[in-house]
Amino acid sequence: MRWLRAHLVGIAGLLVMSYMLIPNLVVILFSFNKPAGHYNYQWQQFSTDAWTNPCGTPGICDSLGLSLQIGFIATVVATILGTMIAFAISRHRFRGRSSTNLLIFLPMATPEVVMGSSLLTLFIAMGIAPGTPTILIAHILFCMSFVVVTVKARIASLDPRLEQAAADLFANPFQAFVRVTLPLVAPGIAAGALLAFSLSFDDYIITNFNASPSSVTFPMYVWGAAQRGTPVQINVIGTVMFLAALLLVAGGQLISNRRAKAAA
Amino acid sequence: MVGQLVEGPVTGQLPQRARRNYTPYLLLLPGMAWLVLFFVVPMISLFSQSLQTGNVETGYVMTWNFQTYVDALSQFWPHFVRSLVFAGTATLFALLLAYPLAYFMAQKSGRWKNILLVLVIAPFFTSFLIRTLAWQTILSDNGPVVAFARAIHFTDLLQLMHLTSNDSLMNSPFAVMAGLTYNFLPFMILPLYASLERLDHGLIEAAGDLYANPAETFWKVTWPLSLPGVVGGTLLTFIPAAGDFINARLLGNTNTVMIGQVIDSEFLRVQDYAVAAALSFVLMLMITTMVAVYVRRAGTEELV
Amino acid sequence: MTESTSGDLRLTGVTKTYDTFTAVDQLDLVIPRGSFFALLGPSGCGKTTTLRMVAGLDQPTIGQIWIGEQDITHKKAYQRNVNTVFQSYALFPHLSVLDNVAFGLRRRKVSDHKAKAMEALELVQLAHIAKKKPGQLSGGMQQRVALARAIVNRPDVLLLDEPLGALDLKLRRQMQIELKQIQSEVGLTFVHVTHDQEEAMTMADTIAVMNGGRLEQVGDPATLYEHPKSTFVANFLGQSNLLKATVTSRAGSIAELDVHGVNLRLPVERLKETTTELWLGVRPEKLRLVEAGSADGGPGAENRLTGVVTDASFTGLATNYLVHLPWGQEIMVVQQNDGTHPALRGSQVTLGWAPEHGFALNASQDAHAGAQDQADDSGAI
Numbered sequence: 006m007r008w009l010r011a012h013l014v015g016i017a018g019l020l021v022m023s024y025m026l027i028p029n030l031v032v033i034l035f036s037f038n039k040p041a042g043h044y045n046y047q048w049q050q051f052s053t054d055a056w057t058n059p060c061g062t063p064g065i066c067d068s069l070g071l072s073l074q075i076g077f078i079a080t081v082v083a084t085i086l087g088t089m090i091a092f093a094i095s096r097h098r099f100r101g102r103s104s105t106n107l108l109i110f111l112p113m114a115t116p117e118v119v120m121g122s123s124l125l126t127l128f129i130a131m132g133i134a135p136g137t138p139t140i141l142i143a144h145i146l147f148c149m150s151f152v153v154v155t156v157k158a159r160i161a162s163l164d165p166r167l168e169q170a171a172a173d174l175f176a177n178p179f180q181a182f183v184r185v186t187l188p189l190v191a192p193g194i195a196a197g198a199l200l201a202f203s204l205s206f207d208d209y210i211i212t213n214f215n216a217s218p219s220s221v222t223f224p225m226y227v228w229g230a231a232q233r234g235t236p237v238q239i240n241v242i243g244t245v246m247f248l249a250a251l252l253l254v255a256g257g258q259l260i261s262n263r264r265a266k267a268a269a
Numbered sequence: 270m271v272g273q274l275v276e277g278p279v280t281g282q283l284p285q286r287a288r289r290n291y292t293p294y295l296l297l298l299p300g301m302a303w304l305v306l307f308f309v310v311p312m313i314s315l316f317s318q319s320l321q322t323g324n325v326e327t328g329y330v331m332t333w334n335f336q337t338y339v340d341a342l343s344q345f346w347p348h349f350v351r352s353l354v355f356a357g358t359a360t361l362f363a364l365l366l367a368y369p370l371a372y373f374m375a376q377k378s379g380r381w382k383n384i385l386l387v388l389v390i391a392p393f394f395t396s397f398l399i400r401t402l403a404w405q406t407i408l409s410d411n412g413p414v415v416a417f418a419r420a421i422h423f424t425d426l427l428q429l430m431h432l433t434s435n436d437s438l439m440n441s442p443f444a445v446m447a448g449l450t451y452n453f454l455p456f457m458i459l460p461l462y463a464s465l466e467r468l469d470h471g472l473i474e475a476a477g478d479l480y481a482n483p484a485e486t487f488w489k490v491t492w493p494l495s496l497p498g499v500v501g502g503t504l505l506t507f508i509p510a511a512g513d514f515i516n517a518r519l520l521g522n523t524n525t526v527m528i529g530q531v532i533d534s535e536f537l538r539v540q541d542y543a544v545a546a547a548l549s550f551v552l553m554l555m556i557t558t559m560v561a562v563y564v565r566r567a568g569t570e571e572l573v
Numbered sequence: 574m575t576e577s578t579s580g581d582l583r584l585t586g587v588t589k590t591y592d593t594f595t596a597v598d599q600l601d602l603v604i605p606r607g608s609f610f611a612l613l614g615p616s617g618c619g620k621t622t623t624l625r626m627v628a629g630l631d632q633p634t635i636g637q638i639w640i641g642e643q644d645i646t647h648k649k650a651y652q653r654n655v656n657t658v659f660q661s662y663a664l665f666p667h668l669s670v671l672d673n674v675a676f677g678l679r680r681r682k683v684s685d686h687k688a689k690a691m692e693a694l695e696l697v698q699l700a701h702i703a704k705k706k707p708g709q710l711s712g713g714m715q716q717r718v719a720l721a722r723a724i725v726n727r728p729d730v731l732l733l734d735e736p737l738g739a740l741d742l743k744l745r746r747q748m749q750i751e752l753k754q755i756q757s758e759v760g761l762t763f764v765h766v767t768h769d770q771e772e773a774m775t776m777a778d779t780i781a782v783m784n785g786g787r788l789e790q791v792g793d794p795a796t797l798y799e800h801p802k803s804t805f806v807a808n809f810l811g812q813s814n815l816l817k818a819t820v821t822s823r824a825g826s827i828a829e830l831d832v833h834g835v836n837l838r839l840p841v842e843r844l845k846e847t848t849t850e851l852w853l854g855v856r857p858e859k860l861r862l863v864e865a866g867s868a869d870g871g872p873g874a875e876n877r878l879t880g881v882v883t884d885a886s887f888t889g890l891a892t893n894y895l896v897h898l899p900w901g902q903e904i905m906v907v908q909q910n911d912g913t914h915p916a917l918r919g920s921q922v923t924l925g926w927a928p929e930h931g932f933a934l935n936a937s938q939d940a941h942a943g944a945q946d947q948a949d950d951s952g953a954i
Contacts, residue, residue, distance in 0.1 A: 015377060019373075021370040021454075022370060024451070024454075025392055026388065026392065028400045031406050032395075046411070047409065047411055086303060089299065090297055090300040090301065105297065108305075109304070113505075117512060118512045118552070119315075119532075119556075122536055123308075123312050123553075126317075142307055146303065146304070203394040207395075207397050210529075227396065227398045231402060240399070243403075246396060247391065250392075250394035250395055254390050254391050254394070258387055
């Protein structure tokens with residue numbers, strides 16, 4: 006009983022953790038299912054069919070490809086623009102600081118429905134047809150703010166005296182930036198890029214508002230499938246995503262731990 | 270040392286000669302231009318759309334028709350209320366669930382801290398839709414969870430509270446709220462964790478040294494100091510939850526329609542752009558008001 | 574590549590003001606080439622600001638900075654032939670020790686930077702850790718890497734910003750000696766900023782004492798110590814007893830002074846011609862406990878004061894006394910532990926010292942200026 010009280014927080018914590026992970030485990034489990042009908046709700050029998058034939062269902066791999074493409078481009082652009090903003094805010098004084106902060110924050114606080122629908126009204130008013138370009142524009146928009154936050158946090162943890170030391174050692178501002186600042190901020194930029202990619206890849210609502218029948222991204226495919234019938238391949242891809250995410254995040258942690266030890 | 274107090278612009282920049290420094294403006298220009306063009310302008314466009322009349326075939330004309338707002342709100346106010354209630358409940362439960370986990374990770378997990386962090390963040394990176402679909406499987410009528418819930422009369426309790434209309438867990442308000450809580454839990458955990466990690470464990474020991482029991486220590490020391498994280502997490506959870514419709518669509522029924530679904534269908538199915546825009550704008554206003562209250566208290570530097 | 578400059582470091586009229594606050598006020602200073610120079614003063618006196626202006630990390634509001642014949646005032650930090658050892662070391666955490674040390678050489682496109690960097694590491698006896706990262710080193714090792722990183726560039730001036738502050742006592746003492754040796758071996762101009770007067774006196778050939786943005790006095794350690802020109806310097810370097818005195822007569826080489834009714838002597842050359850009122854200063858270690866009642870304390874103790882011991886602290890090396898004088902002032906006496914019996918608290922003692930060990934300071938100055946611990950009262954009533 007005493008043990009229970011002392012470890013109450015830990016037990017509660019672990020219970021919550023399980024609550025969070027169970028759906029992922031269900032996804033993994035049911036990727037090995039061979040459902041009787043269109044929907045994958047009930048366990049029928051173990052089968053690796055879906056794993057051996059991941060692109061079996063028509064459209065699924067095309068949508069995956071489109072999502073990856075959009076994700077990649079959106080990540081690159083959002084990371085570059087976001088990093089520039091982060092440096093501007095962290096390292097310089099300028100007028101309009103609070104409006105800038107607010108404008109960067111608002112996209113993160115806006116419900117996706119509002120953001121998606123407002124972009125739609127803009128494109129309608131401008132006469133631009135929805136499709137892949139509009140999806141791209143929308144994705145870059147909402148990813149940027151998250152990149153700013155991530156990179157800004159990393160810049161804040163940087164010792165400003167390191168740049169002074171670089172100047173003291175004959176590095177002009179450009180050299181100091183490339184040789185000292187950038188390598189040290191790189192992990193933050195990488196984290197921001199990762200975040201941007203996952204946000205872009207996973208987005209349904211905003212994408213849906215700005216897409217056309219010919220530009221089906223993976224989330225849109227899944228949504229459609231949820232109405233028609235959920236092929237097991239969806240679980241396969243879900244599992245792969247989960248494992249890839251685990252590896253990436255775990256890898257990132259390992260690298261930052263090693264750096265932390267070296268810099269301690 | 271005096272010399273270290275002033276180092277030119279904000280932090281650590283080499284002092285420039287006394288001329289206008291254009292670097293920050295150049296750095297900000299592309300990104301901020303993008304934000305203005307694709308965020309601010311659309312908001313204006315949204316507002317303008319809400320005041321127009323017409324339809325998709327004949328086109329829209331600006332008529333400053335505020336009546337649209339009245340009509341839209343009188344028809345859909347239950348959905349607004351329902352969304353706020355669902356989101357609020359989900360946020361509350363998220364807080365109740367997240368706090369112990371965040372506390373455990375921040376203060377007590379020691380070597381396991383990084384592993385736990387990975388386990389919290391990783392699900393966040395996998396498809397939102399797929400995970401919600403998994404809840405369909407978990408709560409499905411023929412699954413073990415429902416059987417267990419029926420056995421302990423949990424379903425009866427839920428029926429009493431009108432959280433479900435028959436003895437199933439799926440397609441019910443309960444399922445929607447459970448899904449919302451689940452999906453936005455990481456948004457509550459991470460800010461809380463960040464706040465609690467910064468908490469100096471020495472303060473808790475000091476409280477004990479000054480005769481506070483664990484409950485008092487929590488309410489008088491831990492909780493107040495973690496408030497920034499609580500507020501941050503609450504905002505980050507409530508706001509997207511209020512506008513969400515994926516959970517409602519996949520896990521609910523026709524009586525659990527949230528405002529997000531209404532906006533989506535008004536835009537993409539009914540194609541009544543004016544009403545849809547009006548509803549969207551009202552939702553935006555509600556959210557902005559909440560953010561404004563927060564900013565008034567805490568300023569803008571901590572936002573980003 | 575910047576042209577090589579050589580020669581003394583000169584600051585002419587250097588001033589640094591921030592809005593309402595003047596950190597450095599009209600500083601005129603010449604630091605001879607190849608010397609080990611210390612800028613000494615309490616926190617906020619402007620020494621670090623001065624250092625940063627020489628490094629190029631801050632700009633003077635008015636004034637010029639010269640190295641030899643070259644005016645470097647408006648040169649950026651990376652264009653100057655000046656390197657700094659930072660207080661926090663500021664080693665680049667993402668580069669190895671060797672890459673850190675070679676950093677400046679590579680920016681200057683020096684061809685054999687690796688060899689030169691290894692040479693510098695050998696100078697500070699850290700060649701064996703060339704591949705390690707700064708995070709894996711102890712404070713003392715980081716400090717030496719920072720030193721190597723600056724020295725390897727053979728700058729015209731090497732600036733050290735309180736580099737030993739974070740080290741423990743023993744290590745600090747050791748580094749003080751090492752730094753002196755390295756400086757004489759390499760022959761560069763070292764400018765060492767510190768608030769620790771003992772450190773400055775140990776290491777430097779010349780010390781400039783700064784207070785409130787201004788120079789108090791510049792000179793070698795012995796001169797500053799034995800012949801301070803202001804109460805600030807007298808109290809900041811070591812400790813001083815200051816007695817209010819009036820000149821009663823000047824006969825030949827000795828001046829007679831009246832100190833609260835007691836007749837004391839001082840060599841005439843210590844006084845200005847017009848002085849009538851002064852602070853008579855004498856260091857605690859110059860005061861000796863002598864036999865009470867003897868006609869004079871013998872040679873070397875012509876000046877005598879009597880008082881009562883109010884505190885006696887044995888510190889191993891010496892015994893520190895506080896002696897209460899008849900007019901209410903308490904002065905400090907430090908008696909080396911040479912085997913003589915220490916005086917007890919409450920006992921009546923006679924103190925003697927040689928007149929040439931006294932110094933005169935302007936009576937209008939604050940007797941407490943520069944005093945660093947609150948416990949003592951080296952002031953006068």
